Amino acid sequence: GQNIDQPTEMTATEGAIVQINCTYQTSGFNGLFWYQQHAGEAPTFLSYNVLDGLEEKGRFSSFLSRSKGYSYLLLKELQMKDSASYLCAVRDGDYKLSFGAGTTVTVRA
Amino acid sequence: ETGVTQTPRHLVMGMTNKKSLKCEQHLGHNAMYWYKQSAKKPLELMFVYNFKEQTENNSVPSRFSPECPNSSHLFLHLHTLQPEDSALYLCASSQESSGSDIQYFGAGTRLSVL
Numbered sequence: 001g002q003n004i005d006q007p008t009e010m011t012a013t014e015g016a017i018v019q020i021n022c023t024y025q026t027s028g029f030n031g032l033f034w035y036q037q038h039a040g041e042a043p044t045f046l047s048y049n050v051l052d053g054l055e056e057k058g059r060f061s062s063f064l065s066r067s068k069g070y071s072y073l074l075l076k077e078l079q080m081k082d083s084a085s086y087l088c089a090v091r092d093g094d095y096k097l098s099f100g101a102g103t104t105v106t107v108r109a
Numbered sequence: 110e111t112g113v114t115q116t117p118r119h120l121v122m123g124m125t126n127k128k129s130l131k132c133e134q135h136l137g138h139n140a141m142y143w144y145k146q147s148a149k150k151p152l153e154l155m156f157v158y159n160f161k162e163q164t165e166n167n168s169v170p171s172r173f174s175p176e177c178p179n180s181s182h183l184f185l186h187l188h189t190l191q192p193e194d195s196a197l198y199l200c201a202s203s204q205e206s207s208g209s210d211i212q213y214f215g216a217g218t219r220l221s222v223l
Binding site (some may be wrong): 004008028031033035038040042043044045048050081087089091095096098099100101102 | 111113149150151154166194199206207209211212213214215216217
């Protein structure tokens with residue numbers, strides 16, 4: 001199976017920056033996704049990277065290095081509503097999507 | 110609102126019961142998925158349907174039986190479940206089951222097996 005690792009929990013202060021790392025080992029690669037999931041709600045799509053580099057979308061940015069099997073999700077100007085679980089998912093060479101266990105981010109006032 | 114609706118949101122059932130989970134998508138997608146989400150574990154893909162045809166069964170026990178009558182509806186029929194089957198069951202849809210298509214998720218059915 002595929003191996004996708006991300007930290008279990010992170011805590012940060014409102015207004016700060018948090019970086020969630022994701023490392024992966026897959027058979028082939030066809031893109032990496034980040035999802036946000038609030039407790040009791042649906043996972044919602046945040047970003048997609050298939051080429052190396054940084055994709056910026058407002059307060060959220062996602063970076064990919066295919067040679068290192070590494071991605072990060074950067075959350076800037078943290079708000080209380082950003083408290084959620086963040087899921088890293090990788091599409092392998094057979095186009096199957098595999099998920100990490102998720103990183104629970106807690107934003108404190 | 111993601112365009113993917115799951116019912117019921119919560120379900121409690123005994124091990125001898127038979128129940129069904131329902132998923133409906135209003136996005137015009139052709140692929141639909143069932144995932145199992147257990148606490149502190151990665152989402153586990155269970156089944157994939159593409160244009161109503163099952164294209165993936167990820168070694169799921171036969172006590173879970175999917176049904177896809179059309180591209181907008183997906184069911185998961187449950188019978189003689191075990192307590193370890195208690196989890197959040199998520200449905201998702203995408204344009205097709207390959208490429209860079211983004212999967213859109215429903216809010217899930219929280220299942221408790223007693």
